[in-house]
Amino acid sequence: MSKPATKNFRGEPERPEWPLYLDYMGLQLDELLTRYGSVAELWFDSVDMRVQAEYDGQRFLDQVRHLQPDTVVNNRLGVPADFITPEQFIPRRSP
Numbered sequence: 001m002s003k004p005a006t007k008n009f010r011g012e013p014e015r016p017e018w019p020l021y022l023d024y025m026g027l028q029l030d031e032l033l034t035r036y037g038s039v040a041e042l043w044f045d046s047v048d049m050r051v052q053a054e055y056d057g058q059r060f061l062d063q064v065r066h067l068q069p070d071t072v073v074n075n076r077l078g079v080p081a082d083f084i085t086p087e088q089f090i091p092r093r094s095p
Contacts, residue, residue, distance in 0.1 A: 022059075026059070026063060030063070033063075033067040033071070040070075040072070044074060045076055
């Protein structure tokens with residue numbers, strides 16, 4: 001059974017429907033990047049960077065690069081991107 005987002009902010013990758021959810025995310029990203037003009041910057045915030053493989057972050061970064069190559073993307077897909085967005089600490093330097 002699904003849980004409310006307040007108790008389940010990392011998603012449920014163990015569910016059999018998980019690949020369908022990722023496909024849905026891809027469709028939403030496609031809409032944002034093809035129907036509303038130029039997108040300068042994207043901030044992802046729903047992905048737990050420690051389990052990137054379960055979210056297939058590279059897939060979504062590749063999708064952004066393909067559809068709008070000039071868009072800058074934060075690192076919350078769990079793969080190296082254009083800028084970091086740390087929480088709970090201030091990094092010594094930017095990568």
